[in-house]
Amino acid sequence: MQEQGTEQKGTPVGRRVVLGIMGLGAAGVLAGRWLSEGVSDVVASTAPGLAGVIPAAGGFRVYTVTGGYPGFDPATYRLNVTGLVQRDLSLTLDDLAALPQTQMTKDFQCVTGWRVQDVPWSGVLLRDLLAAASPEPDAIALRLTSFDGSYTESLTMEQAVRDDMLVATTMYGEPIELKHGAPVRLIAAPMYGYKSIKWLDGIELGRKVEPGYWENLGYDVDAWVGQSNGRSDEPVV
Amino acid sequence: MSLSSDSVTVDPLPRFTTAERWVHRSLGIVMGVLLVTAALLFFPDLGGLVGNRPTVRLIHEIAGWVVPIPLLLALLSRAFRSDAGRLNRFRPTDWEWLRSRDRRSGRIKVDKFNAGQKLNSALTLGAIIVMFGTGMVMFWSSLFSDSIRTGATFVHDWTGVAFALLVLGHIYMAFNDATARAGMRTGSVPLSWAQREHGAWAEELVGAKVSDSLPGSPPPQQ
Numbered sequence: 001m002q003e004q005g006t007e008q009k010g011t012p013v014g015r016r017v018v019l020g021i022m023g024l025g026a027a028g029v030l031a032g033r034w035l036s037e038g039v040s041d042v043v044a045s046t047a048p049g050l051a052g053v054i055p056a057a058g059g060f061r062v063y064t065v066t067g068g069y070p071g072f073d074p075a076t077y078r079l080n081v082t083g084l085v086q087r088d089l090s091l092t093l094d095d096l097a098a099l100p101q102t103q104m105t106k107d108f109q110c111v112t113g114w115r116v117q118d119v120p121w122s123g124v125l126l127r128d129l130l131a132a133a134s135p136e137p138d139a140i141a142l143r144l145t146s147f148d149g150s151y152t153e154s155l156t157m158e159q160a161v162r163d164d165m166l167v168a169t170t171m172y173g174e175p176i177e178l179k180h181g182a183p184v185r186l187i188a189a190p191m192y193g194y195k196s197i198k199w200l201d202g203i204e205l206g207r208k209v210e211p212g213y214w215e216n217l218g219y220d221v222d223a224w225v226g227q228s229n230g231r232s233d234e235p236v237v
Numbered sequence: 238m239s240l241s242s243d244s245v246t247v248d249p250l251p252r253f254t255t256a257e258r259w260v261h262r263s264l265g266i267v268m269g270v271l272l273v274t275a276a277l278l279f280f281p282d283l284g285g286l287v288g289n290r291p292t293v294r295l296i297h298e299i300a301g302w303v304v305p306i307p308l309l310l311a312l313l314s315r316a317f318r319s320d321a322g323r324l325n326r327f328r329p330t331d332w333e334w335l336r337s338r339d340r341r342s343g344r345i346k347v348d349k350f351n352a353g354q355k356l357n358s359a360l361t362l363g364a365i366i367v368m369f370g371t372g373m374v375m376f377w378s379s380l381f382s383d384s385i386r387t388g389a390t391f392v393h394d395w396t397g398v399a400f401a402l403l404v405l406g407h408i409y410m411a412f413n414d415a416t417a418r419a420g421m422r423t424g425s426v427p428l429s430w431a432q433r434e435h436g437a438w439a440e441e442l443v444g445a446k447v448s449d450s451l452p453g454s455p456p457p458q459q
Contacts, residue, residue: 010331013327013331014325017359017363018359018366020363021363021364022370024367025366025392025396026370029371029388029389030385032387032388032389032390033391039391053280055279055280055281056390056395056398062284063290064285064288064289064290065291067287068285068288069285069288112386112390113383113386113387
């Protein structure tokens with residue numbers, strides 16, 4: 001190629017565009033915390049469906065660790081409560097529905113930073129479920145398992161009997177979707193999202209807290225929002 | 238200078254060197270991997286089809302690290318640097334071309350790259366830099382405050398959405414012009430296509446060829 005005369009080279013618009021985008025990007029990183037909350041608020045009040053399609057608009061992100069979402073048969077599904085209990089439970093979905101139902105609306109805060117505001121859940125308080133099984137006095141820890149075969153979680157008995165620990169069967173007034181943990185998931189509202197185990201099918205009471213799947217990968221066992229994992233998020237109340 | 242009938246001897250015109258085509262090809266493959274894995278990571282219903290998020294994430298991260306390699310290697314190519322310079326510079330005819338309704342008619346003689354291609358390349362480079370930078374913040378998230386992490390995720394997500402649309406637009410434009418695609422595949426384009434789509438560039442090249450054979454002719458600038 002031959003050199004053009006300076007007067008014919010034109011203005012470096014390309015460079016300005018690139019630098020402009022870099023500047024916007026840097027500003028976005030600095031202001032992103034407020035911007036993303038703003039976007040979530042605007043989306044929630046104008047086009048709530050969008051967050052279900054584009055997670056960046058304030059929706060859930062889903063972290064699969066297995067080869068997809070595990071399927072289940074509603075007819076054969078059972079939630080088993082075992083271990084240090086006076087009465088082993090093996091509950092069908094109908095059994096769960098027959099227990100006292102509790103509703104609660106809570107923010108859902110992920111340890112990676114995203115937060116979905118005001119998610120309505122309903123189901124059975126973990127406390128009520130445990131009461132039905134009559135725990136032994138020396139049962140001080142819960143081990144929760146998922147029928148995806150990989151996901152496990154843990155709680156202390158003290159944490160489990162709080163009034164914001166829900167064995168949830170509905171979300172936004174509908175049966176929980178498969179990707180969100182159908183048919184039954186835990187909602188450990190005051191803790192980071194990884195404690196809210198999906199596809200819940202087993203609760204075993206014992207004498208020792210065994211770290212769950214994510215805790216074995218380095219996350220805190222006592223996962224209070226804003227007071228663990230080195231994060232300073234606003235607590236979920 | 239105007240084209241004369243004997244200028245068809247330079248048909249087809251060399252448009253992209255082998256090095257440039259390989260840069261485009263390798264960057265395209267890496268971008269494809271990034272966009273597909275990004276879609277799996279981003280959309281829960283898509284991600285559920287394959288699951289295995291840690292693996293998908295690892296592929297996405299590796300591809301992200303690979304992106305600068307073809308771009309940096311490209312700088313070794315004189316032809317690439319020359320084309321990058323052309324893409325950077327907007328001339329008055331570029332603004333006129335963008336504003337005109339008959340921009341595809343060939344009335345305004347455009348350079349080797351039209352204004353849309355110039356804008357696309359600048360937006361693409363800017364997006365790549367932003368995606369790479371915010372991607373690194375997300376990769377080394379433990380080194381950054383919650384606020385910076387959230388900000389980087391926010392920018393990475395939304396720039397990614399915009400960038401995906403830009404890439405889809407780029408593919409759509411190529412889809413509608415088989416000759417342009419062949420130009421990137423084989424490296425050369427027919428003179429007739431160049432005269433219609435890139436009139437000023439065709440004159441420049443043809444003029445250069447003619448002036449090579451005719452030492453007495455004027456220089457090939459417009």
